[in-house]
Amino acid sequence: MKSSKKLVASLFALVMALALVACGGTAGSAASSSASGSAASASVAAGELAGKPWVTSIVQGNLPAEAPAAKDDLYTHYNYEYLAAHQAQPGSRMGDCSTELKTASLAMIEDTSKSGHDLDQLRIFYGQAADTEALQKTGLADVQPYLDRIDAVTSIEDMNALLKANDFPFSPFVLANITLTDTRDVNVVGVNANLALVDTLSVGGAYYQDSDDPQVQQSMQAAVQNASTIPLLDLMSAGVTQEELQAKFNAVLEFEKAHGKYVDFNGKYSQMDFGAMAEEARNSNFTLDELCAACPNFPMRETLEKMGKGTSPKYVSTRKWLEAFNGLWTSDNIESIKMIAKMQVLAETRPYRDPSALNQLLESYGQAAEDAESFAYAACNQQSTFAIVLAKAYTDTVLGPNAKARLTDLSQQLVDEYKVLIKDTPWMSDESRQRIIEKLDNMTLNVLEPAGGYYDFSGVELTPTDQGGTLLGNYLKLKQYRLDQESKMVGQPAVAACPWFMLKPTEMNAFYDPTSNSINIYPGYVMSLIYTEDMGDLDLLAGAGFAIGHEISHGFDYQGAQMDAYGAPNPVFSDADVDSFVLKCSTLALYYNGIEIAPGTMANGQYVVTEASADLCGMQAVLELAKKNENTDYEAFFSKFSDVWARVVPEAVLPNLLMDPHPMYNLRVNVNAQMFDPIYDKLGVAEGDAMYLAPKERINIWGANS
Numbered sequence: 001m002k003s004s005k006k007l008v009a010s011l012f013a014l015v016m017a018l019a020l021v022a023c024g025g026t027a028g029s030a031a032s033s034s035a036s037g038s039a040a041s042a043s044v045a046a047g048e049l050a051g052k053p054w055v056t057s058i059v060q061g062n063l064p065a066e067a068p069a070a071k072d073d074l075y076t077h078y079n080y081e082y083l084a085a086h087q088a089q090p091g092s093r094m095g096d097c098s099t100e101l102k103t104a105s106l107a108m109i110e111d112t113s114k115s116g117h118d119l120d121q122l123r124i125f126y127g128q129a130a131d132t133e134a135l136q137k138t139g140l141a142d143v144q145p146y147l148d149r150i151d152a153v154t155s156i157e158d159m160n161a162l163l164k165a166n167d168f169p170f171s172p173f174v175l176a177n178i179t180l181t182d183t184r185d186v187n188v189v190g191v192n193a194n195l196a197l198v199d200t201l202s203v204g205g206a207y208y209q210d211s212d213d214p215q216v217q218q219s220m221q222a223a224v225q226n227a228s229t230i231p232l233l234d235l236m237s238a239g240v241t242q243e244e245l246q247a248k249f250n251a252v253l254e255f256e257k258a259h260g261k262y263v264d265f266n267g268k269y270s271q272m273d274f275g276a277m278a279e280e281a282r283n284s285n286f287t288l289d290e291l292c293a294a295c296p297n298f299p300m301r302e303t304l305e306k307m308g309k310g311t312s313p314k315y316v317s318t319r320k321w322l323e324a325f326n327g328l329w330t331s332d333n334i335e336s337i338k339m340i341a342k343m344q345v346l347a348e349t350r351p352y353r354d355p356s357a358l359n360q361l362l363e364s365y366g367q368a369a370e371d372a373e374s375f376a377y378a379a380c381n382q383q384s385t386f387a388i389v390l391a392k393a394y395t396d397t398v399l400g401p402n403a404k405a406r407l408t409d410l411s412q413q414l415v416d417e418y419k420v421l422i423k424d425t426p427w428m429s430d431e432s433r434q435r436i437i438e439k440l441d442n443m444t445l446n447v448l449e450p451a452g453g454y455y456d457f458s459g460v461e462l463t464p465t466d467q468g469g470t471l472l473g474n475y476l477k478l479k480q481y482r483l484d485q486e487s488k489m490v491g492q493p494a495v496a497a498c499p500w501f502m503l504k505p506t507e508m509n510a511f512y513d514p515t516s517n518s519i520n521i522y523p524g525y526v527m528s529l530i531y532t533e534d535m536g537d538l539d540l541l542a543g544a545g546f547a548i549g550h551e552i553s554h555g556f557d558y559q560g561a562q563m564d565a566y567g568a569p570n571p572v573f574s575d576a577d578v579d580s581f582v583l584k585c586s587t588l589a590l591y592y593n594g595i596e597i598a599p600g601t602m603a604n605g606q607y608v609v610t611e612a613s614a615d616l617c618g619m620q621a622v623l624e625l626a627k628k629n630e631n632t633d634y635e636a637f638f639s640k641f642s643d644v645w646a647r648v649v650p651e652a653v654l655p656n657l658l659m660d661p662h663p664m665y666n667l668r669v670n671v672n673a674q675m676f677d678p679i680y681d682k683l684g685v686a687e688g689d690a691m692y693l694a695p696k697e698r699i700n701i702w703g704a705n706s
Contacts, residue, residue, distance in 0.1 A: 054690070056597045057083055058657075058665055060090055060650050070638075071689035074679065075669040078642035092647035092665075094508065097527035101506055102377055104398045105390045109380075117458065122386045124462045125478075128471040129376035135354040135471065140238060142472040143349050146170065147238065150341045156297070156331045159338070164302040169476050172344035173298070173325075175200060176309045177502045178486055179316055180494050180515045181285060183442070183566045187489045187498065189304070189312040191291065193263050193321055196343040197256055198227040201502060204265030206659065208257045215601070215658070222655030224253070234346040235339075237357035248339050255336040258328055262321035266661040270558050270610045274571070274578045278562040281569035286315045294322040297329040308487030351379040352475040379471065384479040387504035388454045391523040394506070395448050399526055400533040407531065407544060408447045411519055414549045415440050417621045421702040422556075427580040435564065435572035436556045442565040443555060444518040448526065449505075450497030451518070455485040510547050512554035515567040519551050529644060538632065541622055542640035549618030557613055558585060584701050585609050588616065591699065592671070597664050598654060611662040612671070617701055619672040624703075626678075634682035642669050675699055 057063050057076045067080035076083065082093070108114065109126050128134070140147075149168065153159045162168055172194060179190035193200055198207050207224050211217055232245060269277035288310065292300045294317075304310045329337070350358070359369030370378070380386045395403065422428070422436050444451055460481050463469025486501060496516035503509065506524040513520060521544075530544045554560045556572060558581070564570040573581060589605030592612060597603045605612070626632045645665040649657065657664060663671065674693045679685045685692050700706040 054595070054666060054670055056664055056666055058647055058649055059598050059654055060087060060648055062598070063087060069689075070635075070683060071685045071691050073666075073670065074638055074673050074683075074691055075642050075645070075666040078639045079646040082643070082646045083648055086648040090648040090650050092649075093529055093643060093645070094527070094647070097529045098508060100398070100527045101390065101394045101524055102374075102381070104394050105381070106373065106377060108393050108397065118386075118389050118456075118460075121457060121460050121462050122380060122389055124464050124469070125385060125471070125474055126376050126380050128465055128469065128474065129352070129379035130372055131465070132356075132372045132375075134465070136356050138470070139354050139357075142470060143238075143345065143353050146345050147342055150338050150345070153334065153338055156329060156334060156337070159334065159341070160299045164299050164306075166306065169479070170341075170345050170348060171303055171307060172196075172341040174300070174303055176304055176307050178489050178498045180496070180498055180567050181281075181314065181316060182568045183444075183494050183496055183516060185494050186313060186491050187494055188314050188316060189309045189490060191300075191304070191315050191317040193260060193325065194344065195256055195260050195263065196340045196347070197224065197231055197253065198260070200263060203227075203659075204268075205261045205263035206265035206267070206661075208261040208263075210261065216604070216607075219655045219658040223659045226656055228253075231343045231347060233358060233361050234350060235343060237361055238342070238346055240342075248335060251333075251336045252339050252343075255328055255333055255340065259321055259324035262318055262324055264318065267607060267610055269562070271606070274558065274573070274582065275562060277559055278569035278571050280318070281563070284316050284318060286317060288312070288315060291315045291317060291322070294319060295326040295329075297326050308483045309490060311487075312490050349472060349475075351375075351382055351385075352472045379475075381504065381506050383502075383504040384482050385475060386457075386478075387506045389457065391505035392449070392454060395523045399448070399523070399531065402533060403526065403531055404448045406540070407521060407526070407548075408445055410540060410545055411445045411447060411521075411548050411552075413625060414545065414552055414621050415443060415445075417549075417624050418552055418617075418702070421621065421624065424704045425702050425706050426704065427706060428577050429574050432573045432577040436561075438565040439517060439555050439560075439572065440552075442517055443552070444496035444516060446497055446500065446518050446520045448521060448523050450495070450500035450520075452495045452497055454500075454505075457481075459484075510551055512551040512560065514555070514560050514563040517555065517563070517565060517567050519548065521548070538626070538637055539640045541626060542637050543644045545622045545625065546615075546618050546641060546644075549621040550614045551618075552621070553614045553617035554610075557617075558582070558610055581701070584699065584706070585613050588612055588699050588701075591697075592663065592667070595667060595671070597658075597667070601654075601658070603663065603667065604658070608661055608663045612667075613701060615663065615668050615672050616675060616699065619676065620700065620702060623676050623678060634678045638669075638673060638679070638683070641673075645669055 054073055054075070057073075057079075063080075063083050064076065068076050070077040108119070109123060146168065149162055153162060163171070163173075175190075175192045175194045177190045177192075178187050181188055193205075195205075203223075207220050207227065209220065211220065228249075232249065235245060236242065269280075286294065288301060288304070301310065304312075304315075355370060355375050363369050381390055419437055419440055422433055422440075425433070428436075460478065462474045462477060489495070489501075494516075496513075496518040498516055499511070499513045499518070499520050500522075503522075504524075505522045507522055508524045508527070510519075510521045510525045512518070525547075526544070530547070531540065561573050561581070562569065562571045564572060571578075586609075589609040589612070592603040592605030592608060595603045626634075626637060645668055647665045662668070670691065673679050674685070674691050675698045679691060687694075
């Protein structure tokens with residue numbers, strides 16, 4: 001969910017040199033990887049696509065000389081003009097619209113005719129972040145005392161004492177979030193690893209898995225290298241020498257890998273026997289005493305109490321992670337632990353401290369530095385600062401008064417469409433059918449705001465600069481305020497809005513959450529590409545509708561089907577139905593395995609099958625809705641659908657795409673379109689066309705034709 005950092009070759013080489021050694025690679029293997037990857041830049045001659053799998057036009061340099069016919073490549077046909085225009089400067093339709101919320105927010109901040117408590121507090125914070133002269137004078141002065149205290153640690157006992165200290169306002173190793181175990185129960189606390197080199201919430205432990213597949217190994221190495229770049233530069237900007245990084249980075253990576261591989265990530269459970277996710281969920285509930293007993297070396301109780309999370313009636317965590325982390329929390333690893341602590345403090349404070357040192361490093365490697373306006377906006381747009389205020393203002397002032405109602409109505413229509421499809425599915429038993437429909441009946445639609453609303457900022461009083469206030473000091477005030485608001489939720493009646501307190505609602509994100517059985521559409525996702533007040537129903541269906549339909553299907557895919565209508569770990573499929581469902585998903589995975597996503601590189605069907613099946617089901621539900629209007633213009637529908645996913649990426653980003661559990665963008669269009677009648681009946685795709693798939697080879701998971 002986070003955008004990858006785009007780096008020039010020299011900076012990328014620095015990180016590769018560090019990370020490849022730790023991953024068991026060599027400089028030679030890096031060069032080999034680069035050389036083999038260059039083959040992906042070869043141009044695909046016009047006409048070569050016909051009758052073959054689609055060599056991706058997403059990767060820079062792979063665009064055919066001429067636009068293919070829609071019958072051969074739907075995605076490239078409708079997006080050709082965009083793809084051609086972005087060969088020199090890669091980009092995406094989504095990326096083009098990603099600044100809309102930022103633009104609206106900055107206009108609101110600058111419009112002095114508008115006022116109010118929350119806006120006044122936001123302006124104080126923005127003004128301090130935009131004062132680059134003051135930040136440069138301060139430098140690391142506000143953060144350095146915390147780094148010095150970490151440097152002074154000499155034993156695990158010293159580190160435990162530091163983490164317990166109330167005047168050390170950081171938790172570098174543990175995340176604690178409001179979560180649920182049953183929507184009929186109360187809010188509880190989820191406890192997880194806080195990884196320094198990769199984002200726990202975005203990728204979990206995906207980058208740290210063991211694999212015998214050379215392509216997967218190479219992709220993981222490259223992904224870790226990308227993810228490590230800014231944390232490493234953070235340390236250099238704080239005065240850590242490259243030689244010191246070289247000496248310690250390997251140990252840091254091995255420390256994180258040893259326990260990080262037990263952190264949940266998308267796709268983990270699709271590689272295990274059905275029911276494993278539910279079984280692990282049943283074994284993931286702890287009392288506070290049990291949680292502490294599972295990880296006795298780490299000061300878990302005091303850490304949670306500092307975060308206002310010490311009174312939860314139960315805690316949700318992963319025993320394997322707790323035990324692995326506990327085994328590493330020793331004085332033998334103290335240097336790695338200290339380095340990680342510094343990385344986490346620097347990462348957390350990065351939006352609230354002088355950016356000049358980091359910018360100078362980026363510029364020395366040819367990377368554009370962040371301007372003052374963007375830095376100030378980023379400081380405000382954080383989960384712990386004013387992301388909620390920005391999301392609310394964007395919804396109210398830009399999306400318009402009908403956005404929530406229209407998107408909620410569309411979501412409900414798709415939920416209802418799934419009920420029809422499930423009722424018509426011949427391979428499913430009545431028992432499984434009733435459980436899935438119960439999930440659909442109880443699915444919460446958190447559209448543009450969380451169920452129950454946001455918490456307010458009425459208790460926030462920041463200190464202006466002329467009264468001695470600083471950007472970092474005010475951030476710490478805001479952080480504590482958020483923790484206080486969350487602490488009030490612990491043990492209270494469950495709200496299916498927990499995901500809104502883990503991530504900022506300004507993110508470009510829409511997703512299904514199994515523990516709250518909820519669909520979540522963040523304001524940051526609803527850009528003009530997805531919704532405008534004057535957008536027609538067909539365009540809305542092709543963009544937002546597909547995304548919503550995709551997310552709904554996660555409620556009863558291989559993973560979602562392991563949780564019941566209330567988020568409890570009770571699988572909805574009978575044993576016989578599991579076999580039928582897995583067979584259908586396996587067929588889809590095998591189909592993806594036969595698709596070349598770049599010259600010489602095949603898709604990994606087993607890795608993407610969970611998201612690929614959600615794409616397939618989302619497309620089916622959307623087309624069922626479209627069918628109800630006999631005047632549906634399917635060319636317009638598929639043009640809009642393709643347009644949403646238009647994207648060109650540099651070759652260097654390909655390894656990250658191979659780690660994405662979602663199929664490549666062009667396959668999200670082509671594969672799903674070719675499974676259903678409209679491209680044959682309405683667009684005229686016939687045998688001999690590259691988009692053609694024989695009826696017996698088309699895959700449907702739900703409905704009468706499944």
